[in-house]
Amino acid sequence: MDFWSTIRVLLRRWYIALPIFVVSLGLAGGVYLSVSTQYESTGTVVLTSPASGARVPAGEVPTGEKVNPLLAFDGSLTTSAQIIIQSLKDPAVAKQFDGVEYEVGDGQLSGPFVVVTVTAPSAEAAQRTVAGLLERARQELTARQESLQAPESTYIRADPVISPTPAEALVGGKVRFAAVALVLGFIACLTAAYGYESFSQRRRPGKAGAVPDRLPRARDAGPVGARR
Structure with missing residues (x-):
């Protein structure tokens, strides 16, 4: 059926359609209220090299010239940022921040950036987790340089x-669930x-092709033979 045929059917059968639609509105509202609100926070750090450079002159250390291995190649800061990003994605690290969801990446930025985005059941938990992950990134960076004896x-x-x-607050998910319930x-x-x-329509009598209840009587049909 086309649009106007649909409207006519709904108007004609409003006493059936209206209660179901009211129940649907209630169901959508219930779904919206039942889905918990999630909160999102984000934070970003950038890796920087020291002003003195990657090397320590031989005269300043007893063992001769020393270099930071993480700064000994082209694109070293970007590579180091990727190392930190992958370390924060480690399941062992994720387990320490159980109960929240987070993403770590470069934020599609050009440079050695580490971007953390956290989704949590409360605003406080979201901000606290972002701060914890950024601090973990600093600790991981320091630990790797210590292990390399830089x-x-x-x-x-x-x-x-x-x-x-x-x-x-992220309400998009709640709205989507409520919209699905309303559409259904x-x-x-x-x-x-x-x-x-x-x-x-099937129960309505008088349709074309229906068989009459009884046949006409013989006298109603007229004389069989012609009159003389």
Whole structure:
């Protein structure tokens, strides 16, 4: 059926469609209220090399010239940022922040950036987790340079670019779930209205092709033979 035929059916069977639609609205509202609100916070750091460079002159250390291995090649800061990103994605690290969801990446930025985005059941938990992950990134960076025995004066640093942002409520997921419930309810409304309409049409008497209740009597049909 076309649009106007649908409208006519709904108007004719309003006493069936309206209650189902009201129930659908209630169901959508219930779904919206039952889905918990999630909160999102983000933070960003950038890796920077020391002003003194990647090397310590031979005269300043007893063992001769020392270099930070993480700064000994082209694109070293970007590579170090990727190392930190992958370390934060480690399941062992994720287990320490259980109960929240987070993403770590470069934020599609050009440079050695580490971007952390956290989704949590509360605003406080979201901001706290972002701060914890950024601090974990700094600790991981320091630990790797210590294990490589890099001179402390050549350490790469993780400087803040964006501190953990105030967490914002994410209502998009709740709206989507409520919209799905409303659409399903509307489909049920149309199905019920059309179903009752079809049932009523089948029960309606006087359709073309129906067999009469009784045949006409013989005298009504006229004389069989011609009159003389």
